[in-house]
Amino acid sequence: MDNVAAIILAAGKGTRMKSGLVKVLHPAAGRPMIDYPVTAARTAGATPVVLVVGHQAEAVQEHFRAAEDIRCVIQKEQLGTGHAVACTREALAGFDGTALILCGDTPLLRAETLEKLIGFHRAQRAAVTVLTATVKDPSGYGRIVRDDSGAVLRIVEQKDAAPEEQALREINSGIYCMDAAFLFENIGSIGSDNAQQEFYLTDLVAVAVRKGLTCLALCCDDAEEIMGVNDRSQLAEAGRILRRRTNRELMLSGVTIIDPDQTYIDDGVAIGADTIVHPNCQINGRTVIGSGCVIENGVTISNCRIADNCHIKAGSVLEDSELHEAVAVGPMAHLRPGTLLYAHVKIGNFVETKKVVMGEGSKASHLTYLGDAEIGRDVNIGCGTITCNYDGVNKHRTVIGDQVFIGSDVQLVAPVTVGRNSLVAAGTTVTIDVPPDSLAISRVPQVNKDGWRLKKK
Structure with a gap:
């Protein structure tokens, strides 16, 4: 007007x-x-x-x-x-x-x-x-x-x-x-x-x-x-009404919200049709979620961009991250700011990422910390892997090439690069660059002392 x-x-x-x-x-x-x-x-x-x-x-x-x-x-x-x-x-x-x-x-x-x-x-x-x-x-x-x-x-x-x-x-x-x-x-x-x-x-x-x-x-x-807001009680009531409006608009646009009264979606969040949001989720800030996704119970998402057909499993926390198509996260995973996951990446239970780029098809299935890292396509990150990115003063970067296999319980002491198509054996501490197509292994030789337990008894 x-x-x-x-x-x-x-x-x-x-x-x-x-x-x-x-x-x-x-x-x-x-x-x-x-x-x-x-x-x-x-x-x-x-x-x-x-x-x-x-x-x-x-x-x-x-x-x-x-x-x-x-x-x-x-x-x-x-x-x-x-x-x-x-x-x-x-x-x-x-x-x-x-x-x-x-x-x-x-x-x-x-x-x-x-x-x-x-x-x-x-x-x-x-x-x-x-x-x-x-x-x-x-x-x-x-x-x-x-x-x-x-x-x-x-x-x-x-x-x-x-x-x-x-x-x-x-x-x-x-x-x-x-x-x-x-x-x-x-x-x-x-x-x-x-x-x-x-x-x-x-x-x-x-x-x-x-x-x-x-x-x-x-x-x-x-x-x-x-209704004017003059105290914390009225503020909570206003928030409840605003979320109710948001949830209704989303459901009318094709989003399934299992229990709208137990789902907390901020004003301005965008969610595509045929996405399912389970109870006790908090979706905050400037988050955009695509179509056909599943957001399981108890997930918190803040300021993220999530493409179509992603699956965010129960109890996961995602902050300032970007997920391409068909990514799976969780349960109980934590994506910290700066995480970029390309299509078909899998981040499993109790995995934490921070300032990480993971190429298409790569996976870290469980119990892993990945920080300040660039990871290529079709990489397997074994259970218990840690990128040791902080020396007490500065942060350092880890680079892992395409089709690398990282075994369980590996420590990558940054700055370090693992070349494409290499294998890092379980239990290895990587402190120097690994060339492409190589095997990296660093273990103390195993010693068996026969009868040692019987002597101690």
Whole structure:
């Protein structure tokens, strides 16, 4: 939509969070909660987006440092919502259109609802339109007072409400559309004669009514959308609702989620059709999973790219890794950042990798550590193999060529290279490069002392 600017109020500390982190940067379903109203406003067509920041302003500004359409203004003293909006006057100087005013602690708000609000506001040519909801328990919220025609007369905060007003169940969401000219011409006229001694943005409704301008309310279809997050309990509830939405969208797109209530998938994760996700999985960050995969019980995946037909077995942990087609991992494997597995690689139980590239068809089936290594195609890594990559000061690299066979209980002391088609015998400690097509073996000769046990007895 043209000529829409968003103002998002994000200056508060969030005292009830009892945290050293400003409230709006607390994550909900994998993203700081401020991201959600910003994204909703952008999707609804708002540009620019002006953030009113205060407590830990630098942290909030840094979070959006790369966003060209976001402007931050600082509210040095938190004197109420009216004062916060007044701080944006200079940032929006010359703007002529609709001001969309949101709260930074409403992560459940949908872009579709904002589009509907803006459309309604413009169609009715209102000066002020407030988004509302009707709830069973309105405690803590401002109440909407309407006249007989349905127009809004005023919004009264609970602490200032008379008993008959407290009985009203239509509540203020703190989300508004306002004509920008009306907003900035009148924002300086509101006072602080109320129980909190703050400048309430809601007082602009009474100003508009006195001037004979149209003030309307649009009731939100889903009251949970306007839920504000003020404490850790509400944060957890918001996260639960966001994950429920994500899981539903994924299932409707063809993903099987065995138990959605016990599956924790972050907002923004992409999963292809016919992938099966078992319970108690956590899939986080910028993860992309292809089609036809199986993600077994208790898997944690963070910021990974996983191609089609991969099988991630129970209890495995994958971080910042890339898997090509038909890779099998686990159970109980740990892929640390920098792991790249080409097609048909197998990583078995209790195998740990870090900054490893494994070529197509290679396998490390169990009880192995591979760090800072480049491994070719069709390589067998035997049980108990270790790349000794750290000398106490620096990390060193191991290179293993194509079609190498590494026996069990081998230590590869980096930096070291094993040439293609070589065999490293079980129990060998490799300290020098192995040429291609060679056998490497380093063992202390075995000595049998006949009768030794009988003599000791």
